[in-house]
Amino acid sequence: MTTxxxxxxxxGIARRGLxxxxxxxxxxxxxxxxxKLLAADKLISMSVSVTTRxxxxxxxxxxDYYFISNxxxxxxxxxxxxxxxxxxxxxxxxxxRKPVETALAAGRDVLFDIDWQGTQQLAQAMKDDLVRLFIxxxxxxxxxxxxxxxxxxxxxxxxxxxxxxxxxxxxxxxxDYVVVNDDLEKAHQQVFAILTAERLKRRRQLGLAEFVRNxxxxx
Ligand code: 5GP
Numbered sequence: 001m002t003t004x005x006x007x008x009x010x011x012g013i014a015r016r017g018l019x020x021x022x023x024x025x026x027x028x029x030x031x032x033x034x035x036k037l038l039a040a041d042k043l044i045s046m047s048v049s050v051t052t053r054x055x056x057x058x059x060x061x062x063x064d065y066y067f068i069s070n071x072x073x074x075x076x077x078x079x080x081x082x083x084x085x086x087x088x089x090x091x092x093x094x095x096x097r098k099p100v101e102t103a104l105a106a107g108r109d110v111l112f113d114i115d116w117q118g119t120q121q122l123a124q125a126m127k128d129d130l131v132r133l134f135i136x137x138x139x140x141x142x143x144x145x146x147x148x149x150x151x152x153x154x155x156x157x158x159x160x161x162x163x164x165x166x167x168x169x170x171x172x173x174x175x176d177y178v179v180v181n182d183d184l185e186k187a188h189q190q191v192f193a194i195l196t197a198e199r200l201k202r203r204r205q206l207g208l209a210e211f212v213r214n215x216x217x218x219x
Pocket of ligand 1: 023024025026049050053084085086088093094095113114115116117118119
């Protein structure tokens, strides 16, 4: 006779948090995909970067970015407070170190919206904990339309970002996964599947050996 499984036995297996990086040219839908992932999964939180760029309309300090001065940025660099930093389109962007280390230590995952330069730096410092995902637009016109529709940047900035997009895209081979965002829901499902699979990697499931020991003890 089989007995019903005990609900209390499986309380989750302790695991290491991972760093989930999403890079793409501006306008590939990365921000929307990040928001959808954060809404769908409570174990991952966003790394909020510091930047010297001026806020766009609607952007909230402390949520979208911490908007800081050049001097404050340089102090953070000098004090070692940034995990990585880069000059992107003439502005400085960086990842504050402390919140990331706190989240990882608690077994939580961290989502990063950073460029290829920051990704390379994190790959050097924390390779084993990194998952690198590149988002591509399905066609050049789609990228242009998305940038114009967003209309938060001047047309000069849009033209510059189109030119920069090709350079950003050239770094796709440095990523573990590539998702083409032609359909938002499909792209979201793919991103979510990647996160799920990466969490299940054996080496990330720190509590697995103990779990299996307990499991087999009474077999
Ligand atoms: P935006 O100005 O459109 O918000 O961002 C411009 C670019 O800077 C995007 O490609 C974004 O991924 C990148 N970025 C944002 N925060 C950081 C960061 O902390 N570090 C690095 N390396 N890039 C960042």
